Every structure is written in C-alpha cells, then in structure tokens.
Amino acid sequence: MKAPNRSMFVIKRFLKEYLDLRKDKDNELATVESIRRGVEFKGANLWILIFAIFIASLGLNVNSTAVIIGAMLISPLMGPIMGIGLSVGLNDFELMKRSLKSFLITTTFSVATSTFYFLITPFTQVQSELLARTSPTIYDVLIALFGGLAGVVALSTKEKGNVIPGVAIATALMPPLCTAGFGLASGNFVYFLGAFYLYFINSVFISLATFLGVRVMHFHRKDFIDKNKERTVRRSIVFIVLLTMCPAIYLTFNIVRATIFEQKVNRFVTEQLNFPNTQVVDQKIRHRGDTTEIRVVLIGEDVPEASIFIARNKLEDYGLVQTKLLVVQGMNNNGVDLSSIRAMVMEDFYKSSEERLKGQQERITSLENSLNSYKLYDELTQRIVPELKVLYPSVKALSIARTIETRVDSMRMDTITLAVMKFSSKPTQSERDKITEWLRARVEAKQLRLIVEKD
Structure with missing residues (x-):
C-alpha cells in the first residue's frame, strides 16, 4: 500500500511544482x-x-x-x-x-x-x-x-x-x-x-x-461592514449573472446541438452519397418546425433513384431522426444553386492561381538571387582591378564567377568561386598561394580556385 501512496505524493508534488x-x-x-x-x-x-x-x-x-x-x-x-x-x-x-x-x-x-x-x-x-x-x-x-x-x-x-x-x-x-x-x-x-x-x-x-x-x-x-448590504450586493450580482448566463447557456446548448448535427450530416453525406463519377458540390441544412431537410446537389452521372432510396433509409442509423433528404441532380434542374457552384469554382480557381503565383514568385526570387550574385562579382572585379595593378603589376586580365562543380565519382555537387587571371609572366607557386588567399578574403568566398594563364 505504500507504493501507491508514494506515487500519489510524487504526482501531487509534481503538479504543485509546475502548475501552481x-x-x-x-x-x-x-x-x-x-x-x-x-x-x-x-x-x-x-x-x-x-x-x-x-x-x-x-x-x-x-x-x-x-x-x-x-x-x-x-x-x-x-x-x-x-x-x-x-x-x-x-x-x-x-x-x-x-x-x-x-x-x-x-x-x-x-x-x-x-x-x-x-x-x-x-x-x-x-x-x-x-x-x-x-x-x-x-x-x-x-x-x-x-x-x-x-x-x-x-x-x-x-x-x-x-x-x-x-x-x-x-x-x-x-x-x-x-x-x-x-x-x-x-x-x-x-x-x-x-x-x-x-x-x-x-x-x-x-x-x-x-x-x-x-x-x-x-x-x-x-468585505462589507454592513452585512445586510453585503447580502443585497450578492443577490444583485447573482441576479445579473443569472440574467446574463441563462440566455448564454441556452444559446450555447443550441450551438453544441447544431455542431453535433452538422457532423452527423457530413458523415452521412460522405459515406452514403459517395457514388462513382458523381460529386457532391453543395449541401445545406434547413430546419422547418419539427423536421429538418438536408438538401444535396450532385453533379456528374445521374444516381439511380433506388440508390437514393437506400441512402434515405439509413438516415436514422446516423442519428438523423425526423430528417428528410432532398437530392438535386442534373445541371438543367432549376433547383441547382448556381451561386454556390459558382462560388466553389471561383474558390478553386483562386486557390490554384494562388499556388501558381506562389511558385512563380519563388522562381523569380531564385532568379533574382542568381542575377544579384553575377552583379556582385562584376562589381567586385571592378573594385579589385586597381588594387591588383599595384600589388601584381604583371596581371593583365581578371575574371571572377561562381559555378557548380560535380564530382564524377560520387556525383557530389559543390559551389565554388573561379578566378581566372592572365599574367605577362607566370607567377611562382608561392605567389599563386598568396594571390589565392588574398582573393578568397577579398571576395568573401569559402572555396576559391585560381586558374593562371599566360597572356
């Protein structure tokens, strides 16, 4: 008996520690x-x-x-x-x-x-x-x-x-x-x-x-010094609360009941009116006195009346007592709610257009980033050239670009910065290393490869 008591003590202590x-x-x-x-x-x-x-x-x-x-x-x-x-x-x-x-x-x-x-x-x-x-x-x-x-x-x-x-x-x-x-x-x-x-x-x-x-x-x-006044205040507050809460409780009860009913209707329509080559485009619930009418609009191939009759007989299985099912088929039927269909079509069009525009915007952003990187290297090259003339007078031309290198053996892809430089006389390996380090720091590139050519 001690173990359960100890467990309860630990749980209470935990709850008090974290929820107090x-x-x-x-x-x-x-x-x-x-x-x-x-x-x-x-x-x-x-x-x-x-x-x-x-x-x-x-x-x-x-x-x-x-x-x-x-x-x-x-x-x-x-x-x-x-x-x-x-x-x-x-x-x-x-x-x-x-x-x-x-x-x-x-x-x-x-x-x-x-x-x-x-x-x-x-x-x-x-x-x-x-x-x-x-x-x-x-x-x-x-x-x-x-x-x-x-x-x-x-x-x-x-x-x-x-x-x-x-x-x-x-x-x-x-x-x-x-x-x-x-x-x-x-x-x-x-x-x-x-x-x-x-x-x-x-x-x-x-x-x-x-x-x-x-x-x-x-x-x-x-606290009230006058107890009679305290009782009066409490009664007044209780009266006002009841006056406010009673309608709210009644309205909330109706909301809960309506929500549960809508869930039942949705389950019934999904399970019993799911026919091949036919789609439910609209459903509405209408309350008329003691009875409720479920109006469903179908589009596509006409559903046989026998199938609809079977669905009607299963209404009570879903708790839909005193509920009538009205099924509207055929686009030439005057009972079709064209405004609802139009709204659904427009909603689908809007969603598809929004997704397409989002994809295009992402592509434009990607292209703009790529273009900005090219512009960045063009600007960097123009700023670096005067410095190169002072540091390495034998330099005749410079080209900097970012590219993708793919390893043939592993198909691994890396982004690297290429720098192509032309010299009147080729520099030594030590000078190449210094130029590479200087360029890497100057253009802020993680990986830079220097290609040296003789003019």
Missing part, C-alpha cells in the same frame, strides 16, 4: 487596478475604439485578414468584459455597474460606427470574412473561454507578456460587431442577429473565464 499559479502571481492589488483601468471608456480610449472599428470594417469590406488583425490589436474592447468577470469574482457591485455601463457604451459606439461606415462605403459586396462572422460555432465558445483564461492568468503574473493582444485576436470581438453594423446598414437582420449573437457569446465566456481565474487564484473578495 501563485508562484508567478503579481501583487493582487496591481492586477485588480490594471483591469479597473481598462474598464473606463472616455476620451482617448473611446476614440481609439472608434478608429479601430473603422479599420476593422475596412478590413472586412476588402476581405483583408491582416487589416482585421491590426484593428483587433488596436482595440481596447477587452477591458469592460474582463471587468464584469472580475466584479463577479470580487463581489464588487460598483465595479460591475461601471463595467456594464462601459460595455453598453462600447457596444453601442462600435455598432453605430460600423453601420455609418457601411452606409457610406461604395463597396457593398459581401465578402467571405463578413460571412464568417454571422454564425457562431462551438469552437467560438471554446476559444472565448480558453482565451479569457489565458488573459486573466497573464494579467495576474509579474511578467505580463503579449498575451492580451493574442487573446483579442483569437476571441475576435470586433469583427462580429462590424458585421452587425453591416447587417443594419444593408437591412439584413439575419446578419445582424447572427453577428451580435457571436459577439454576445464571446463576451459572456470571456467574463466567465475571468471570474473562474479570479476564484482559482483566490483573489480577496470585497
């Missing part, structure tokens, strides 16, 4: 004050947010990921969200009121700014970066949760590092707000609700992560 957060914990008051400062949104902070929203909206409009990332690095949007989580963890009702007020102000200004931009911009086409912010998935929830945990742990350590900008990028709070503004500007309330839904979920789970971090690291809660 309190070793790197900064002064608690400094951490709390740092988060408190980020809560306030007045003057410069608010203007920075407005400019960042403009930049993010531009990035979404022109489909530039780099511009969107830059805007997220600028934005100070994380402050009020982390402040809400901190206030719950510390039982600080005043901080909660300030954080919620700032959160509402920042959200309102962000949506208003992005709406204004998309109302005046001449570019109205919906880009892929905009579409990506209209429907949250379970991955967005997990990213927000773990990103928030990383943020609060980083803020509580002595060496803050660059974690907070990384959390701001990973959790992507700004793009959904800009997409919500686009939805309002274009009158597309589906986009607005989907994007705002994503923003709300991210905000709630970042706050939840901050709350968990504060409790795990045992931050001191706010």
Whole structure:
C-alpha cells in the first residue's frame, strides 16, 4: 500500500511544482487596478475604439485578414468584459455597474460606427470574412473561454507578456460587431442577429473565464461592514449573472446541438452519397418546425433513384431522426444553386492561381538571387582591378564567377568561386598561394580556385 501512496505524493508534488499559479502571481492589488483601468471608456480610449472599428470594417469590406488583425490589436474592447468577470469574482457591485455601463457604451459606439461606415462605403459586396462572422460555432465558445483564461492568468503574473493582444485576436470581438453594423446598414437582420449573437457569446465566456481565474487564484473578495448590504450586493450580482448566463447557456446548448448535427450530416453525406463519377458540390441544412431537410446537389452521372432510396433509409442509423433528404441532380434542374457552384469554382480557381503565383514568385526570387550574385562579382572585379595593378603589376586580365562543380565519382555537387587571371609572366607557386588567399578574403568566398594563364 505504500507504493501507491508514494506515487500519489510524487504526482501531487509534481503538479504543485509546475502548475501552481501563485508562484508567478503579481501583487493582487496591481492586477485588480490594471483591469479597473481598462474598464473606463472616455476620451482617448473611446476614440481609439472608434478608429479601430473603422479599420476593422475596412478590413472586412476588402476581405483583408491582416487589416482585421491590426484593428483587433488596436482595440481596447477587452477591458469592460474582463471587468464584469472580475466584479463577479470580487463581489464588487460598483465595479460591475461601471463595467456594464462601459460595455453598453462600447457596444453601442462600435455598432453605430460600423453601420455609418457601411452606409457610406461604395463597396457593398459581401465578402467571405463578413460571412464568417454571422454564425457562431462551438469552437467560438471554446476559444472565448480558453482565451479569457489565458488573459486573466497573464494579467495576474509579474511578467505580463503579449498575451492580451493574442487573446483579442483569437476571441475576435470586433469583427462580429462590424458585421452587425453591416447587417443594419444593408437591412439584413439575419446578419445582424447572427453577428451580435457571436459577439454576445464571446463576451459572456470571456467574463466567465475571468471570474473562474479570479476564484482559482483566490483573489480577496470585497468585505462589507454592513452585512445586510453585503447580502443585497450578492443577490444583485447573482441576479445579473443569472440574467446574463441563462440566455448564454441556452444559446450555447443550441450551438453544441447544431455542431453535433452538422457532423452527423457530413458523415452521412460522405459515406452514403459517395457514388462513382458523381460529386457532391453543395449541401445545406434547413430546419422547418419539427423536421429538418438536408438538401444535396450532385453533379456528374445521374444516381439511380433506388440508390437514393437506400441512402434515405439509413438516415436514422446516423442519428438523423425526423430528417428528410432532398437530392438535386442534373445541371438543367432549376433547383441547382448556381451561386454556390459558382462560388466553389471561383474558390478553386483562386486557390490554384494562388499556388501558381506562389511558385512563380519563388522562381523569380531564385532568379533574382542568381542575377544579384553575377552583379556582385562584376562589381567586385571592378573594385579589385586597381588594387591588383599595384600589388601584381604583371596581371593583365581578371575574371571572377561562381559555378557548380560535380564530382564524377560520387556525383557530389559543390559551389565554388573561379578566378581566372592572365599574367605577362607566370607567377611562382608561392605567389599563386598568396594571390589565392588574398582573393578568397577579398571576395568573401569559402572555396576559391585560381586558374593562371599566360597572356
């Protein structure tokens, strides 16, 4: 019995040694004050947010990921969200009121700014970066949760590092707000609700992560002299938390359920609608009351109705209960979603073009490097000639070039520098060695071979 106890002791000691957060914990008051400062949104902070929203909206409009990332690095949007989580963890009702007020102000200004931009911009086409912010998935929830945990742990350590900008990028709070503004500007309330839904979920789970971090690291809660006031504050905080978390929990449950359902549909389509000489070009899921319809577009040879009937009978085997399968075949069928097919073709064309351009760019870079090496030796030769006239008056001509030498016996290839020199009278072996060493140092060549000719 001693061996298992000893093993458990060693494991506990190991975990305590490497996973204890309190070793790197900064002064608690400094951490709390740092988060408190980020809560306030007045003057410069608010203007920075407005400019960042403009930049993010531009990035979404022109489909530039780099511009969107830059805007997220600028934005100070994380402050009020982390402040809400901190206030719950510390039982600080005043901080909660300030954080919620700032959160509402920042959200309102962000949506208003992005709406204004998309109302005046001449570019109205919906880009892929905009579409990506209209429907949250379970991955967005997990990213927000773990990103928030990383943020609060980083803020509580002595060496803050660059974690907070990384959390701001990973959790992507700004793009959904800009997409919500686009939805309002274009009158597309589906986009607005989907994007705002994503923003709300991210905000709630970042706050939840901050709350968990504060409790795990045992931050001191706010003490009240008046116990009645303390009870009132706690009840108020619990009420606000429940008011916020209940919709978030319900929405997250729906996200998880939708993600699991989509995985089942993808597995069903991959395994049961995989026919020779036929390809699935589009699939969509439509919910209609208690039933769900899977609409699949096939291109290529027509699949017999009997095969489709067999696939329909296997829907329940994949957990797709009360689900209908609609298969669209033939390019002349009016049910074919040509816009989806066109988008897929354009995406494939873009990818192939991008790969081809990348290959051409690499080849151009290689040729430019080779050309630069030739130019380098031409310039070196011109600079060396005057020095050679002084050091070796018998030199009549000089040529320097880089070449590849291949060993016949082993096929080994080496890059060497050749120097061909013509003399009015051939130098001695000792002079050749000196000239070789001088040239090697002068042209900075690892391997240099001197060829001597008599003029």
